[in-house]
Amino acid sequence: MSDEEIVSAKCRLLEIFSDLDDAEIESIEKWICSHSYRKDLEYKKSLKSSAKLLKRIGDSIKKIVPLEAEMPTEHITPPRVGDQADCDKNNSCHVDEFLYDEKQVEDLVKKGKLRRQFCFDCKSRNIKDLTFISHSMSRQALQYIFKVLLPRDLERKQILDVGSRLGAVLYAAYHFTNASKVVGIEINKECCEVQEKIIAQYSMDKDRISVINSDVLERQDIVECSDIIIINVLDFFVDEEKHRELWYFFKKHIKKGSYLIANRSMAETLGCLEIFEEFMDWLSICKPNQADNEIFFDVEDYSELYLYSIN
Ligand SMILES: C[S@@+](CC[C@H](N)C(=O)[O-])C[C@H]1O[C@@H](n2cnc3c(N)ncnc32)[C@H](O)[C@@H]1O
Structure with a gap:
């Protein structure tokens, strides 16, 4: 310096x-x-270096997926209920938060590869901000999950990411925890191929990290033996009927004492599906297990991450 x-x-x-x-x-x-x-200070430095590792993985993924990180075989449609029900193809676009943080988004905007606004009527200053939607968790949110919300020691535990997509949650769980198994279940084959490529490219131990190409409804065996289940909102990928079916399935098969992490409150997710009351006794909200580490994060940024335990 x-x-x-x-x-x-x-x-x-x-x-x-x-x-x-x-x-x-x-x-x-x-x-x-x-x-x-x-x-x-040492801990902060170690967080910075693990953030760099996730960024490197993200940069590798960018080379093998389209800019919007949506696969040609996917049918992603805005939900009809909930806080994103007003999104449509004209007023929103997908910017993957695992691949692009705020600074990288700004670079894309400067290069003209991404627009922040859309024109309301094509000739005036009557423009509106586009809604950016991410189907992956951001690198910072992932650090918060594993360094603040969950217990430090996850030895002999299995972490399951439902709908693992590009694998963001899996790589973070693999590198930031001592969990003995990290499993992703993803219904889209192309997404699974991306995850397999990254796992091989970064020489991750395949006995510890794996991806299963399946509908999660077909894999109750995996759900039943998972201790930590992470579910990023599925609204863009399932209709209301299937969404309800998924939650009834989780209620039946997630074992007692497991942790569930979601990036929207269960009251909201299940309330929109009109089934919250049936689930109220099923889970309890929990305090962060590593609250001492909150000093390293701007807590307000993570108010949308929820940790529950299954009763
Ligand atoms: C919002 S993304 C979550 C990505 C990732 N978990 C993360 O947080 O970075 C949801 C993913 O779930 C997958 N999905 C939707 N329904 C599924 C199902 N029934 N079984 C397995 N995966 C499913 C979708 O293909 C999509 O990739």
Whole structure:
């Protein structure tokens, strides 16, 4: 770091400190002079390097999927109920958050490969922001799931991602946990091929990570022996009838004591399907298991991630 960069870093710190009162500054000073600051700093660095690994995997996936990361064989349709029911082909587009973070989206916009707005009537300034939809979890959300929500020790546990798509959840579970098995079930064959390629390219241990090309409804055996089940919203991929069928299936086959992670509250997902009341006693919301690590994340960004345990 040059002298100039150090001055610039000090300037940024002063900017933050100038908004604090004396007691808050004293508390920060104590933290910086303590051992825990060094430990926190090391941990933050390790998070940054694992984020880089996920970014590298994302960059490899970009080379083998279309820009919108939707496969030619897929039939992805906006849902008819729920918070995304107003999306259609004109007002929304798919930008995969695992492949493109905010900065990378900005680069695409600058290069003219992606537009943020659409024209309402083709000639005036009457434009609207497009709704960006991601079918994958972002790299930061994945870190939050495995470094904050779930327990640190997952030895002898099996993690299942329902609808593993490009494999984002699987690669993060593989690298960020000590779970003995990481399994993805994905109905689309082309998506499974992408995951298989990445698993081979990054020499992941196939005894620990695997992908099954199937409808999850056909694999109750896998669901029944999973300890952690991750479900990213399925609205764009199933109609309401199938969606209900899936939740009744999960209720029947996910074992008691398992964790369920979703990126929308169950009250909302099941409420839209008009079946929430039947599920109220089935699960309980849980506090993060590694709450100490919240210091490394901007918690507000992850308020849409929910951890439940099955009763
Ligand atoms: C929203 S994406 C989730 C991607 C991934 N889990 C993540 O969070 O990054 C949902 C995926 O579920 C798959 N899917 C939909 N219905 C399914 C079913 N019945 N069985 C297995 N996969 C299914 C879709 O093909 C799609 O790839």
